[in-house]
Amino acid sequence: MKEEKQKEEVLKILEDNARISDKEIAKMVGMEEDEVKNIISELENKGIIRKYKAVLNLEKAGIETVQAVIDVKLSPERNTGYDSVAERISKFPEVKSVRLVSGEYDLSVRVEGNTMREVAYFVAEKIAPLEQVRNTVTHFLLKTYKENGEIYKEEEKGKRLAVTL
DSSP states (O other): OHHHHHHHHHHHHHHHOTTOOHHHHHHHHTOOHHHHHHHHHHHHHTTSSOOOOOOOOTTTTTOOOEEEEEEEEEOOBTTTBTHHHHHHHHTSTTEEEEEEOSSSOSEEEEEEESSHHHHHHHIIIIITTSTTEEEEEEEEEOOOSEETTEEOOOOOTTOOOOOOO
16 A cells, blocks of 8 residues: 555656656655656556656747647447547547547547648548537637646736735
């Protein structure tokens, strides 16, 4: 049980900061550096740690992209349900995530393109024509306030706080 708790602690630390060293993690959780290395290696081999990735503020970097969330209503396939359609949609390079969701729609698909027209074309030409797709609704993302736990608004420097009594 203690070993599982240690793995959870290591995972949480890496999720918050994937660049932290094994030595620093070891200090934080009270373990030897080699133990941390072994845990991380095991988690990678089991596919629990799938990838190390940076959270980017593309707008601040001056990179213009258009993102959209597409709600997709499906007719599930016999024997595979929603899985085969979700896997097919996942293979398009424009698709960043595909999730099975509860509610009126079945899948939530996040896509990225260079223009609104490009995203709209993708939905009309690649998603909507799929035999199992009954309906789609596209929501263009206009502004990101928080992504992967990171708040994008920066503190204003020199701004005075209000004083209340």
